[in-house]
Amino acid sequence: MTNFDITPEERASAKAFFKRQLFREPPYTAPGQVDLAGKTAIVTGSNIGLGLECSRQLLDLGLTKLIIAVRSESKGQQAKKDLLIGRAASTIIEVWSLDLCSYDSITAFAERTKTLDRLDIVIHNAGIVKANLEINQSTGHDECTQVNYLSLALLSILLLPILKEKNTAPDVGRLVLVSSDTAAWAAFKERDSTPLLSAFDKPEYFDAAQRYWASKLLGQFFLKELAERVPSSVAVINAPNPGWCYGTGLNRENGGLILNIIKRLVGRSSAVGARALVDAAVNHGPESHGHYLEDGKPQPMAPLVYASEGDQLAKKLWKETMAELAFAKVEDIVIRLSEK
Template sequence: MSSKLKQQASYEATFAHNFWKQTLSRVPAIPAGIELAGKTVLVTGANVGLGFEAVRNFLRLRPSLVIMGVRSVNKGEAAAAALRREFLDARIEVWELDMESFRSVQAFAARAERELDRVHVAVLNAGLGKLKFERVDEGGCHEVTIQVNYLTTALLSFLLLPKLRPTTSSSEPGRLSIVNSGASLGLSLEDPGDGRFLDSFDRAEKFNGFGQYGLSKLLIMMFVAKLAQTINPKEVIVNCTDPGATKGTEFFRSVNSWIMSIALRSFMGIIGRRTADASRIYLHSSLVLGEESHGSWTDWIIRAWPKTMYTDQGHHMGERLWDETLEELKFARVEEKL
């Protein structure tokens, strides 16, 4: 488990380690014998990039049903049509999911509650990075990166728990893997003092796009570590999965500087993995790794948490984040899902 890897945390946060991991290591193949017959797989952000390739990788294991959660149903159906041509017997459904909206997340989860007997595997892949400060138009009007990468992802995690839990004592635990990023590894959180912790990320004057993205991913890792303490891994195994730097995705699609765009594409061209390879990491986290990965940071093995999470300050901030998150999401009665 990541909780036991404190001694590795500093090294795993270094550029040298991550450059080595990106350029010299290869994502292992999925072991033979893993099949998904009779099972339902759910992937968010599934019509492009890593999400789309993850669906393709899951379909090779012949699940009974794949749910593609997408913001645009038209684009999702076009992606699903391409997959149906490749996997002729596949059963694929496209469901609308706007991660900027609490209401959309609730509607998505309510549909799962109504229409699905069970979700066996859920990969929460939808995410974004914004280089300019923007607020969502709903709820507490949070900055959009924090809303999408943290708050609505946490909300969907809570709301899917009942469907992820096994229906009989002999059933395997459900799998919940939330996509994370090495951008969080060297970061720490500032104590906002008497103010609300979550509100401290909504200040335009302190906004930095790349920094905010990394912080949003640190928040979700802290959330997963705490969530894992509250749920039984015999029922649901939850972890974070890190695909690493990946070429050919639409991430940071909001970049409007041609210089920045060229720089990012050039960097990804040097160290980025192919989406087909990077998305296979999702399957390692959600199918290959077992109960030992509960609450952990993973790719094809278990990695150390961001080093701040091993400190007293990091532990304190994680507890505070958890309490504020439960308060923020109380409108959805999330504590009843635990």
């Protein structure tokens, strides 16, 4: 394990959480510090909240072409209109359809990216919180787990070879998987189930907050396993934590007056949280590969990730994920990339 300035257990504490929220912020990358001229980026979930603000900040750094990847093209077009205000005529923003509830939509999106002249940055920001257990009719899985984990895994693996092939800059491309400190709070009661993934589809395990936290924990397991197999010479893969933010639309099904008041008192604005995503994409090189980033530096993931039990769970999850996504030949893709 990397030497951090805090233990995984300390970082997972309520004290550390409130200290981060109240007294720390992700670093701001000012125009002039980084020049993204000529580069192309994809940001998922970019019509609102963190994704929208992240897109705005990338454009402020001179990004030439932005792909807004959203489920609702009409909302994407509205975001495009907003983002183009005050921009140079040479700024290119395209709205591409991406439904993370559909494997067909994800594979079609990945296929479309092959038509790009170049691809430098992919920021997978899209995520959901569901108030109730909802089973995705096309995949048979819990929708929160589907969108926040399985679809993230599929899209990430499908885009990695394209990031490698289409990146013509001296520096390698960036794959940024937005994470959360709440992964450390997951009770993860499903851990003893075999198979593991199907346990998330059972009503007896569902709790809205716990399900979201667990989906982010699965994402940290995935980051660990993927980065061990795919070298940073293909793309730098990291996972920033934007912190608890208001104005993201993430908790629209679980909101309430008290929660919203607390979030306004303790939370960060979407613009501040989005700095973490931009920082991960433009300020960190191969040294950040496979790392969780918090307020501009590598920090420990959930304590379970570093435990022997967690290592076994990560490998079990990887095996089941490869089987679930076998239709897209994801394991073959990873094997080929591991040889780069």
